[in-house]
Amino acid sequence: MAPSSKSEKDEGKTKAQRKHKEHVVKLLVRGKLSGHFPQRRFRKLPPRVCVPLKNIVSEEFLTAGHIFLGFTKCGRYVLSYTSDCGEDDDFSFYTYHLYWWEFNLHSRLKQVHHVRLFAGEEIYSDLYLTVCEWPNDTSKIVIFGFNTRSSSSVLMNLMMSDENNRDIYITIASMPPPKPCSQFFFSIGGGDCLEHGYVLNSRYQVVYPFPTFQPAFQLKKDQVILLNTSYSLVACAISLCAGNQDTSPQILYTKKLSSPNFGPASAPLSSVPQRSPERRQPPQSPCPVSTPHSQSQAAARAREFAADLFRRAQASGVVGDKEEEKRVGSDEKVRSTRDKGHVEMPKLERQTSFPQASTSAHSLAPGPPPAPSSSSSPPTQAPTEGTSTEPGYVNYSHLQYCLPRPGASEQGYEDDKVQLPFTVTDLKGKNLELVNGTYNGQCVSVEQLTLDFEYLINEVIRYDASWASQFCSFSDYDVVILEVCPETNIVMINIGLLLLAFSNSDEEHCRPNTYHSNLRVSWDLNTGVCCTVGVGDLTEVKGQTSGSVWSSYRKTCVNTVMKWLVPESGSRYINRMTNEALHKGSSLQVLADSDRCTWIVL
Incomplete structure (x- = not known):
């Protein structure tokens, strides 16, 4: 009912204002209980904590093309990047640099550090960039870049005409020291300190349906990044160690199996091409072949x-x-x-x-106890203690790199078990030396534990799918990470499948139909072992395009993730900065340091 007098109107307006200006302490307590603060309540900050960017950065840097991304988690630095494509936009490759600016509320930004991103790669289009920090690991930073192949660049059209591929670029760079370091010259370019002066670069291609980058899950475990390469899930652990093999930390694959691999023997994963424009075709065998199984x-x-x-x-x-x-x-x-x-x-x-x-x-592996026998024959010999075999669907490698020693020649890093080829350099772009044997100095340790999707899919269907007898072959799949537990090192993934299978109906058994299903699997980063959590039913695909199937599948994954979602604590979160606004033709309004209630107004 509308107010009937002016006094009632004024009274209603006052109540609305009072409600709008709810006590800030109540808002903070409510946010502490719920796990997040409603951002719309804090859209405006007092002018004393808002700093215009033009007041703290020289005009020459802004005209040079610096794109400011945001604050680091510690609040000490502001990050920016530049992309230079040379004088000819159509026939020049892009080069990217990331810059650290020391921030002080009452002084101008001071540039203290920078690294070249994706060094050695020929980047032919502007990239979408995501810069991330781990929850508690403040020693390094991750830069993830990808292109969408939607550019009108002549060079890109000449280089790559296949719309089904997408290039992914990764740089992991050490952070500058929070305090002056005796070995690190705190100036542009750095010095010869390995702890604060190493850079890892990698590149790989993904195919349709392009896996999404999920920082909330892929960086949930400190020092580990999970990378979905379309064919495999690679857990990469980067750490700094003393170099002695007996004392160097091992983050992944710490509890190796004491039992042989279950299932048929296969060729090593390293012998299979890892990046191919087309999906590798799995064995088309509707009836799996039985093989002998050695018990633990x-x-x-x-x-x-x-x-x-x-x-x-x-x-x-x-x-x-x-x-x-x-x-x-x-x-x-x-x-x-x-x-x-x-x-x-x-x-x-x-x-x-x-x-x-x-x-x-x-x-224990399924199967009943053997029939009792009246004879006193000895039991079957079990595998001896200490035997260690990795499951056929995983692959592990552990390499270490140190600063080049005098007289050592620069070398490449060829290794059959390295699934993602990383180049490890210092800040000046010089390759670090691969450690062979014992070394007592500081080393950068790079571990990779790789889960092969197609091998795993065949294993799960063969042993755990109720419709295994109907299965012919799968044509495509999409893998989404549902959850990561950093305490137990368990990764939960959902594998969506497009497959050919025979119908249960006798009338339609003459030819296979196209179905969609999903496999839920947990992966233990300690042992490499996968466990089947659930196998979905077969849903016939009628009149749907693959795009609509994958869109519906990912919506289902999002719903599952939201049901499982637990709010992060105030300190344990993944800091994330992107240049998404730039690609949308706009700009960020502010760079916000929410932990310290500071804004830089752009």
Whole structure:
């Protein structure tokens, strides 16, 4: 009902203003309880904490093309970058530089550090850039760049005409020291301090459907970055170590398996081409071939224990001949079913069919105990302690780099097990030396644990999909990270599949149809072991384009992530800065340091 008098109108206006100007302490307490602060409540800050950019940066830097991105997490630095494509925009490659500016509220910005991004790469279009910092690792920074191939550049059209590929560029650079360093000359270009003066660069290609960059998950574990290359998920760990092999930290693959790999033997992953314009075709075999399976020592002990119980029961007359025949017949039936590629087992006892490092009952490979025998034959020999084999779907490498020693020649880094070729340099672009053998100085340690998607997909379908007998082949897939637990080192992924499979209907069994499904898998970065969490049903694709299928699939993944979402703590968050506004033809309004309530007005 509308106010009937002027006094009522004024009173209503006063109440609205009072409600709008809710006490700031209440807002802060509410934000502390909910885990986030409503930004619309703090759109305006007092002028004393707002600094115009033109007042603290010389005009020459602005005209030189510096694009300011934001504050670092510590609040000490403001970051900017430049992109130079030479005098001829159509036939010149782009070069990128990232700059650190020391910020003080009452003085001008001071440029203290810079690195060249994506050194050695021929970049033929302007890139979308995302600059990120880990939750608690303040020693380095990640720069992720990609192009969309939508540029009108003549050079780009000459170089790459395939719209189905996208180039991804990665730079991981050490941060400048927060305090003066005796080895690092705190000036532009740096010095010979490895701790504050190394840069890692890498480049790879992804194919359609292009995997998205998810900093909230891919950088959730300190010192580790997860990279989806379309064919594999690569966990890269970068750390600084003393160089001694006995004391150097190992972040990934710290608990190697003591049991052989489960499933068929295959060629090493390093022998398979990693970046190809087209998907590698998986083996087209609707009926998996059975192969011998070696049990772990824990499984062997458990089976022998069960067999011993039956032998004792038989000796005491508890188990009759009929019961024994029935049990032996059941065992043979289960073995026969497993040979056909499918085993019906209770879900609680079948959480995974992949090898486990644990000795719990649920981690034992499926299969009943062997039939008891009256003979006193010795138990099957289990693998000896200390044997270590990595699962066939993973690959691990660990390399270390040091500053070039006098008289050492510059060398390349060729290694069959390196899935992503990193170049490791100092700030001046000179390659660091690969450490072979023992070395007592500081080293940059680069670990890579690679999960091969296509190998994994075939394994999960073969052993854990109820529709495995209908499966023919898969034509495409899309992998989305759903969650990462930095405490347990578990990565949860969802694999969307477009596949060919036969229908259950006898009338339609003559030719396969196109279906969509998904596989949920957890990946342990400590052991490399994958566990099947769930396998979706087959949904027939009728009249849909692949684009609509993947769009719907990713919306489903977003809904799942939002259901699982737990608000981050005030200090443990991933700082993220982008040049997205520039590509949209606009500019950021402010550079906000929310932790210290400081704004730079652009």
